[in-house]
Amino acid sequence: MASSSLSFTVRRQEPILVAPASATPHEFxxxxxxxxxxxxxxxxPVIQFYGNHPSMAGRDPGKVIREALSRALVFYYPFAGRLRETEGRKLVVECTGEGVLFVEADADVSLEQFGDALQPPFPCLEELIWNVPGSDGVLDCPLLLIQITRLLCGGFVFALRLNHTMSDAPGLVQFMNAVAELARGAAVPSLAPVWAREILEARQPPKVTCLLREYEDVAGTIVPFDDMVHHSFFFGEAEVAALRKRVPPHLRNSSTFEILTACLWKCRTVAIGAAADEEVRMICIVNARGKAGLDLPAGYYGNAFAFSVAVSTVGKLSANPIGYALDLIxxxxSRVTDEYMRSLADLMVLRGRPHFTxxxxxxxxxxxxxxxxxxxxGWGKAAYGGPAKGGVGAIPGVASFYIPFRNGIVVPVCLPGPAMDKLVQAMNRMIGEDYNDAKDQQPHGNTFIASAL
Known part of the structure; x- marks a missing residue:
């Protein structure tokens, strides 16, 4: 994994605002x-690591990307605006054309020094994506911050921080690809951006027809953040095969994501030691793009997902085999349909835009x-591209990204030390002897279950 002990110095230039390259509408x-x-x-935050590329010799990634960003903002001009809050906590973008924050920097480190297995947490992350003072508010602040840090080897780090209300992961990647295409010489993005946020606005009158348990008011406290430990769990072919053997025949067609999520939910529940009669929730982000009846157009770059939740008592989740958790997930x-998304929008208006529990x-x-x-x-694909941190959301310790790594998936997890020890043990028990048998049959036998970061 990336060396957490690696230390280096980053010399930053003064942040600037990059505005659209030509005039854009001033509208709300x-x-x-x-x-x-x-x-x-x-x-x-998102971070991309790029190596040196012979075809780009003599070209400055800071200049190339800054100019492409300015051109991309002509098409994605809402990103150059600022959020305002209106009646009922409704957010609107004032398209002011002020621009996005842009920082250029140089680091006395090469890409090779980060190691050959780049994954969160990254060393000196706060230096690679600097929190410009006063820039991280939701309202009246830049919606994007981008930092380009040149490396000694000729590569660079592209770090981006996005106000999540503007886009989800597919929407952000769409924007990043637009900047990349223009950086490589395209005149316009190959996929034109589409706003169309009215598709996911509440109906008149709002009418919630689906049960959205992810927004229930639940008494209690979240896991305390004392003595937090980060671990990364790797699931390659052998690990997934071992888990799939535990799945009952009628659920064998489940996706890898579903199986890993069931495993993590069951093992984490055991690790945190909640009472048997308490309810626990596993929330899965479900993409609504392509859902029949919703008709989100190609080029839509807003948030288009639901926090769909599976709920169980601790006792049932702990006592039952993995198939029980898998079925609930x-x-x-499957509950996320076009009507579910419309009910979600309606609920937000009726209940003041609550946070999921x-x-x-x-x-x-x-x-x-x-x-x-x-x-x-222009420098080729990223050596690593994706989340800059292992967790999701503004509240640490309650969420994880599933991140691609080589021929498998890495799941970073954060828990208090004693609970993490129990989670590692539970994960290893879940993999069991079948894992060792499968690993022996792998062409590349360098897999691991859990690795401290």
Missing amino acids: KRLSDVDDQDGLRFHI KKAK VVRSYLVSDVTRAGFEDVDF
Whole structure:
């Protein structure tokens, strides 16, 4: 994994605002009622590592990307504006054309020094994506911050911080690809951006027809943040095969994501030691793009997902085999239909845009197919592309990304030390002897179950 002991110096230039390259409309654009819920009112960091590329010799990534960004903002001009809050906590973008924050920097480190297995947490992350003072508010602040840090080897780090109310992962990758295409010489992005946030605005009158248990008011506290430990769990072919053997025949067609999520939910519940009669929740981010009846157009770059939740008592989840958790997760995902998304928008308006419940909840987001690592500014694909941190959301310790790594998936987890020890033990028991048998049959036998970071 990336060396957490690695230390280096970053010399930053003064931050600037990059505005659209030509005039853009000054107007107010409403976010959708899915966009502006409480659980998305934070900034989310993404980081990309790029190596040196012979064809780009003599070209400065800072200049190339800055100029491409300015051109891209002509098409994505809402990103150059600022959020305002109106009646009922409704968020709108005032398209002012002020621009996005842009920082150029140089680091006395090469890409090779980060190690050959780049994954969160990254050393000196706060230096690679500097929190410009006064820039991280939700309202009246830049919606994007981008830092380009040149490395000694000729490569660079592209770090981005996004106000999550503006876009989800597919929407952000769409924007990043637009910048990348223009950096490589395109005249216009190959996919034109579409606003169309009215599709996910509440109906008149609002009418919630689906049960959305992810927004229930739940008494209690979240896991305390004392003595927090980070671990990364790797699931390659052998680990997934071992888990799949535990799945009952009628659920064998489950996706890898569903199986890993069931395993994590069951093992984490055992680790945190909640009472048997308490309810625990596993929240899965479910993409609504392509849902029949919703008709989100190609080029839509807003938030288009639901926090679908599976709920169980601790006792049932702990006592039953993995198929019990897996069945609940599959049912939770299947509930996300066009009507579910419309009910979600309606609920936001009726209840003041609440945060999803975090009490005895865990949230997972699969970015293995988001395409971050494929974004090419001219220096080829990223050595690593994706979340800058292992957790999701503004509240640490209650969520994880599923991140692609080699031929498998890495799941970073954060828990108090004693609970993490129990989680590692539970994960290893879940993999069991079948893992050792499968690993012996792998062509590349260098897999691991859990690795301290």
